[in-house]
Ligand SMILES: Nc1ncnc2c1ncn2[C@@H]1O[C@H](COP(=O)(O)OP(=O)(O)OP(=O)(O)O)[C@@H](O)[C@H]1O
């Protein structure tokens with residue numbers, strides 16, 4: 001049974017349709033990647049999952065329960081964590097306060113302040129400085145740590161490695177592996193196959209708001225030429 | 234000496250109101266024209282409680298609570314329906330609140346001035362550096378400073394403050410972290426209303442309580458908020474001190490220049506530092 005699923009979801013921005021009967025599911029302990037080119041609808045899929053983009057049709061299912069009508073804050077409280085593309089670090093909060101904010105709703109679980117500090121020590125060292133004064137890679141770590149501190153059932157990561165130096169990408173890839181090894185389900189959005197091929201168990205390809213391909217990473221290897229055509233510019 | 238005392242007490246009074254205005258603007262994006270009416274209501278309710286119980290202190294406690302509750306009601310029933318609309322609707326709505334509150338005040342308390350006697354504890358003037366100072370003014374300063382400090386601690390040091398600052402800066406992201414932003418909005422409006430009522434109640438023994446009292450102070454508060462930088466509460470305290478002291482000095486030395494000086498400060502700010510005299514980049518609330 002999947003932890004989180006969108007079923008036949010339609011999302012519109014005004015009159016423009018951004019998701020067309022899109023279905024995607026993340027299972028217990030899985031890393032699922034969602035890949036596609038610019039404007040394909042990847043971020044929209046994640047926003048539909050956390051409720052920031054309303055579903056016009058279709059369903060959202062969390063832990064076997066229909067949660068289509070719930071607000072983002074309710075979905076977060078029930079275990080969906082969203083780490084957006086632009087990170088959305090609160091500039092008027094310190095690094096530490098950004099993390100404390102995630103603990104306000106008080107979802108208990110394995111992820112504590114100490115644990116995220118151990119995963120990303122820089123967040124402890126830089127705790128007192130304003131959140132937006134961190135480097136791009138550090139802000140990404142903060143955004144992931146903030147998501148983890150809500151002790152979610154599933155973590156939605158939108159292009160976490162975009163625009164970062166190879167060494168930082170390496171570090172974040174390792175962190176995702178660690179987080180998943182602790183049992184966390186992850187839905188990972190990327191524009192290319194670089195990180196997904198290393199981490200994902202299953203993959204989806206989206207274009208023009210529709211899911212065009214899905215399969216295991218082994219399937220993808222076999223069908224690589226077709227998938228690369230779907231995501232290339 | 235008395236300039237300093239009057240100036241400081243006026244400054245803290247202005248700050249209590251300006252802080253609420255600026256918090257509400259930061260969180261709701263609404264400029265609350267009815268803030269002066271809530272201040273006035275605080276004074277009237279204080280008067281009512283004093284008449285009924287004989288105790289100013291009960292009045293000072295009850296008035297902010299009642300007005301905060303009323304503020305929560307205003308936000309839940311009316312304001313929240315217009316956040317998505319053009320600003321003009323919000324302005325019209327808060328302007329409408331003034332008319333309703335004024336009419337209700339007329340119906341309940343009539344048109345004549347009301348008075349609240351100075352609490353017995355502070356009825357006697359005290360001698361300070363050779364001049365006689367009304368001790369109630371000293372109380373207003375101490376009380377205003379204490380409330381301001383409490384407000385800063387709430388915003389800067391508490392979990393509540395983190396939530397308010399986060400929800401003001403990025404409501405969507407705050408919601409994605411489980412914060413019920415619509416409840417935060419209600420709470421912030423109630424807090425702002427309560428602060429205005431604290432201002433009204435603490436002023437009650439100093440001035441005649443009348444229908445126009447909200448209007449005269451709200452203009453000064455808008456000036457404070459603009460000089461301090463809209464949404465910037467640190468700026469608001471400095472701007473309150475500036476305007477409060479300038480007014481007190483003006484009344485003593487150059488009564489006919491007071492309004493002119495105040496507006497000159499305002500216009501100067503708008504011309505040279507439109508984001509506020511004390512604005513710091515990237516720092517709000
Ligand atoms: N807030 C919005 N208002 C209107 N249209 C939007 C909005 N957000 C996204 N879109 C449109 O919806 C479509 C899907 O956008 P989305 O952000 O989901 O793409 P994406 O796959 O995440 O792209 P990228 O790789 O560039 O991040 C695009 O055509 C985009 O222009």
Ligand SMILES: [Mg+2]
Pocket residue numbers: 042043044085158
């Ligand atoms: Mg995107």
